Amino acid sequence: MKSFFTFLSLCMMIFGFSQSKSKTANSENGKIQEIETIILENKSDPKALEILRKADRLYYSNSPRSLDSYSYKAYEKVSLDIDQDSISNFKEAFNKNIHLFNKKKRDSLSDISARQIFARSKLFLWERAQEFKYSKRFGEKINILDNRISGLKQPINELITLQSNRNKIPHQITQENRSLYHFFLSDTIVMDGRKTFVINFREVSYRKPVKKRKFTGTVYIDTETFGIKKIESLSREKDESRVSSTWIYYNSKWFLAEERVKMEMSRMVMEEDAEQENDQAKRPQKKIRKSFGTYAYLYAEYFDFQSPVEENKSDFKGYTFNLKNADGKTLDQYRTRPLSDREMRTYKTIDSLGRIYRIDSKAKFATGLINGQIRIKSLDFDVGELVNYNLYEGLRVGIKTKVNENFDAYVSPDYYIAYGFKDDSWKYGLGIDFKTTLEKNSFFRIEYTDDVFASGEFHRRLWNFKMRMMNYGNNINNDKYYHYKGVSLSYLNDVSNGLTLAFAARRNFEEAQFDYNFRNEGAGFHNFNTLFTLKYSPNSTNIMTPQGKSIVEQRNPELYFNFEKSFSAFGGDFNYTRFDALFIHNFKTLIGTTGFRLYGGMVFGDAPIWKNFTMNGMASNSRDLNFNLTSFLGFATLEGGKYYNDRFIAYYFTHQLPWYFKSFGQNVSSVDLVLRGTLGAMKRPQNHQFDYQQLDKLYQEVGLEWNNFLSSYFNLGLFYRVGYYTTGNFKENFALQFKLKLLQF
Template structure:
């Protein structure tokens, strides 16, 4: 659905009236060696940068084609192509006759490597975030998705005409942003968006404001372009990731070394290639140019200015340009994905200089001695309440890059098209769909309810959801109704909430539920909104209990990184099977519980965007830690048992530049007191209790033990560890990149007073449970295969009973 939307909005196919493609190579006149990263421009401002082999491709409109070729340390040359018979040229540049400062380093070995080693050693002195205790600055960013104005559409219908107006008269998307940035050493940098506007939208699409388009610093370990990470050219592992070569030196008040960097392990490590201009005295970066060629063609520029008072090079401006490449790489925007690479594969679909996405940022108003202190545990980005209502005078005051007539037309032209095509509604649908809802008017339908299946209810059909801000900004109502065809029973839930504090997202809720719950299941309140199109483990569950529950809860964000929820509930419990609980000589198959629960979710390394609608997590950071405490009270509302339950889990994911990743999930749960089996713990088993391996063939779960049979183990003390190591994808074709994941899982636990639980035969986990296996994912339409083997203390006598062979299903929208 997302791809269709953005194809409609940005990528309507069109034909080219005229197109001239000039290819060439730039070399040294005396040595015939290629000159990498030379600049090639035309009179009409089309440009190209030569590759590491000195080659370039540039597109022009008509003959004659006048080229200007420049390269550091060489004479600039003009070259004219008057005939269409010339399609490939070789351009020779001659070195400038200058007395360049000699490179003298005492360390033996490669000159370039020694310079880089020293530059890495000097990073803390040259990086403003390390050298300054605090500082602030402002930025003006102009971000546009654009197309050459020669484009024309084949289709003469109304939609095509509207889209033609977008491309010819305006940019297909344009946004402007003015921000204040504040930095205190030892704390996260804070960005306050002072002004923001986007073509076609009355209010910002907050997903765009949260995108990391381009890193501000080249001193960090990773360089980020559109949330994708690449090895930094001055990272601590830079010499393992890059080759370096001194191309030249520059003269002036602050002479610099010009150093080429090229990937050593481009097939294994996401890398860039380019040139660094390093100050001869401090080895700080004066300027940087980098590129990435392949599925996307990316060109990055950084310029810095020297401040004599601080003796630092501070950012002056930076730009990233993305053009279609040879693959189908996608750029995420609005919660959907724009396929940039697709255009690059269609030679008839692109004209002019081939720029597709351009982001330019200017830095100004530096203050290296600000009085403001940044609070700890705050949002990384905050939006000023007046940011979307700034006047044209305000914009003119802060614009540092010229706004063109075509830029200004974008706001009015695209406004009308967005309204006519109802684009805001489509984006709203995409963003709601990503968290499991489909909005219709004032009501958001919950997509987890329409259809499910399990071994107790059989087919479970239903409908549910909650009201949105169109109904009320302070009140909400929610509910659902489902029907199980095998047990022939309706289940339902109804409730509502009132907003107590908008800034902290504090909601007071009251709910009533009449439904089923799996025996031994344990849910963290702060994790309740986990949406999946398909919940594979639920298919095989057949051991449930009935509950009728009244609950009242308070949701509150204590800090941007600390989410809490407190709940008090009273439940009437009935069994669906023959289970009974013996407590103090009394037998219970029906009982009542009264519980209070407090849950916390801490994301200390995540980054959050504060919007008028609340907080939005814009960058995942790990570990994420969740904790929950539940206390049961005997005698409160005639409840039968006293007990307590504590659960804590920690999730940690390591994402590597070679596209591999390792995730660890550690969870520990303890229950004590008079607690029935329904409220104990299981380890998420997912093996149906059937005779053969093929009868047990189903779909693997997300965090389940695939070889552990349902109802085989229950515990009142349980610890589990799951480790998943995803290898870098196997690129068998541009459209076929399967992924192998190595998996191992451990569980250990015990249960007290096992004889008090009657009617169910289960074991303890005190000897430790182990299984290992692998998944091969993304074989077809989100499907893959998994294999797991059970070993160790709970290995079963029959070999085949220790094996689980299943489908996997991972679908990223």
């Protein structure tokens, strides 16, 4: 459910309505944002813990995913409003203060308009109807049957795919969060004709004052199957926040049937004149301050359960998400109850404001950043090309623009131009895409490029924006670049939801921009090569939008594979074969979450140094302290641009401990243990005449990463080199590393 309210906060920012206070319901997400400390001593009822262990262990066998097939529908409604019991009082206070509002010179949503809206309607309303289909043979298909968001004329496809926690085990049940609560078995009752355990819980840091609740939530567990029947979670203070999820027993499995959330977002204060006695009329008028809470509400109902269902391959064709309709005209077919008059007025009020405040364009701008783009009418600007830095170019600034579907649905030209301040040179590229269909990613591309690139880079074809952004710091201390100029023809096709294939043929002139001689033949050569790329991500979910494929959720495992072949045809000077592969996965255990990246590559035949592997070092030997930004495949303590191999293997392991703590602020911190290592070799080092070294012994570094460092949105990593390459100089072995938390693992 966290994603729903992240979106709601985004909408509030788009409107200009700021929050003065924000609290998070205790069960709203697994990040435990109200935990103040961790008490390791377990004081829970042993009987309650044993029941929860069984519920956790049997969760999958009790869930619909253990069936061969099923289908059901859902109707969801998300809104932002004042407390329902305060509407009449709010209207009265608003009417008494209307003369004060009229004296304002500037009417803005954050100042006056929000109060005016609440006087007659909600501030925000979002409805959605979905159909969920599942088959063990064909996977999951989610059809968005209809959707309507107040204030938006056009759907924001990246947002309407947001999902609740319908397929995720509640975090109160999981073993890693067991120490965050105290659980007490209080009763056994009958619910819907089935005997049910009643387990109350509260946070371990919770100390009950007089006016606060004794417990902050209740879990209801079926006594026969140990399936979860219901979870209720309350805020510490009464009437602030509430989360409730209910399951029903159907076909011997527990299906989520209903979700209700009430979460306090902010408070508004209005003043009104106090009534005075006649003998006090000459005294200054007293003011009465009235406070009204604004709340986010979620209501979701799941219905029309069927299992088993007829499994037609055509029903699961394409990407995971399929948008059937998005104008709200068919929502009446799926509403489980009619809209209230206040809700009906919301669409009329907010839609009119949406036109005035251009909410559509603001929302598209905000969501475009998710994919690294800034959209202005028919042009998309690549955020990743605006500012970069490496040791060869220094500060690099540029602009990359692509003509989007607003100009033409099938043809999309693009160009970029960039300038490096240190090498004092311009770079540019021109390209054009020709789509073969609008149902999936499938297009031909022709491009001409005149640019520079780091020597020995691992292929990043088909990496998404987040992965590329994580790798921006990879060449901060690498000055071994080569210049390339030429033309390429490529084709990309999404064979299925989880499999993408790409093929490219290129003819370039390539030349080292450093003191280099290859086989005593110089530093510049013609290269004609082909590149085959495969990406396999079977568990990721995607949706096709007018802008192209959008990744809804990137899930592991993932495999990236590149096979490059150079030919002496068409004037090419080389005849080598190069491949590399990257495998990413993570998994949870009782002792935390472990993630790893395994990657490597090999070159057969003679290839210039820039077609070998640079080993991804990011450290600088000229600085007193190694400080760098995170890299998806880099080493914090390894000197950049110094080591090259024609074959190597590497690993990156990280383990997040199930231990949460707070320094200050609202963010909860945790600690990751990190281990990185690599080993390689160079078969014919005599081919390369320049100053470099082989990395032919195992290189390792260990690290400790503090997530949400000092309650910020950054992670701070401390790394130290261990093993064969350790030196007696501490500054060479030690490195600090910063990472934006949103990049995750």
